[in-house]
Amino acid sequence: MSGPVGFEAWAALAGDSPISRTEWAAVVAAWSEPHRRYHDLAHLAAVLGLVERLSADAPDPAAVALAAWYHDVVYDPLRADNEQVSAERARAGLRGLVPEARAEEVARLVLLTAAHDPEPGDANGAALCDADLAVLAAAPAAYAGYASAVRAEYGHLSDDEFTTGRIAVLERLLDLPRLYRLPAAAEWEPVARANLTAELTLLRSRASGA
Template sequence: MTAPGSLVGFDAWAALAGDSPISRTEWAAIVGAWSEPHRRYHGLAHLAAVLGLVGELAGAASDPAAVALAAWYHDIAYDPTRTDNEQVSADRARAGLRGLVPEARVDEVVRLVLLTARHDPAPGDANGAVLCDADLSVLAGPPDAYAAYASAVRAEYGHLSDDEFTAGRIGLLERLLALPQLYRLPAVDDEWTARARANLTAELTLLRSRGASAPATPPPAAG
């Protein structure tokens, strides 16, 4: 298993974007963004986890480099008080990758980052399936790991009251459970889907038992 630090190190970035002063500056800015103190779940450990899985699933992608670059940027903008983090992240990817990789790959990275708003890639979208499945892998973790993830997300939304958070989180969980498929890749679908649905259902049951009186804006993040 690759160490988390090496997954987010400059060598891993340079394999995708080259080694140049501009590339080094961009990598440092990306790592700095992912290291913001308010990130209790959506930090460097999450980035490393997604990058590791993207690497493991790369054989299913049509452009593995684009998927990996999208992973670097997919939550580079993460402000729980906003509803447009994916759009801001996509715009940041376009600006940051300009001149570092071909324009066609930049376009694909932007498209993939935007997909993480709903994690619902179209049938046949191999790149989207790899990124979204990797990003949602936390949902299929052991119950204690899932509980730690849910607790960390709650901490990120500390500006919301319990009622507000509960209402928004319920909406998100219901949307995820309503997806025809949580995971699109056969390599992970059989192993992850049952565990993820069990975790989501358990959290949904718990939150419904608490009740909620006000919607949360934006809804708490999925992955």
């Protein structure tokens, strides 16, 4: 495997050792789980590519990149604590591979992806969160594909259950003062809000039976 999710990219952050190779393989295996339809290796590759650009002025670009590797390493639609467990997984997996302070920063960043609301001045957090939410500003067809893939991941829910939960997610995102924090991502804001609003309008219509 090569490219942004290949071992060479990982080794640039966590070194080339037997332990590092084992951890990389475990992380890739987690992202390859069969129940994933959106939160898969393609999403990981996309986020890694974006954080490389968005974290150029961040204080710790390596921590941001490692946080991208781990931000959805645990993804179970039946759980409500995926980010917390992913952060713990990052701490454990990076032990001995990177300095402890960096591992703690990685865990902190992973936790931010639960709400995507980093504090002002948190350049590391802004880079990761902006990259993770970039899909919201996709062209309409690509956004529809993303929304469909998310629905597939929640196949255990009825349409009514999913619609109720998805409406809550969309409303929370639209309530954020800004979806994107970095100047390099500012142009995504109007497109993302238009996509979110269109999906929300559709789901509300379905919920009301209109």
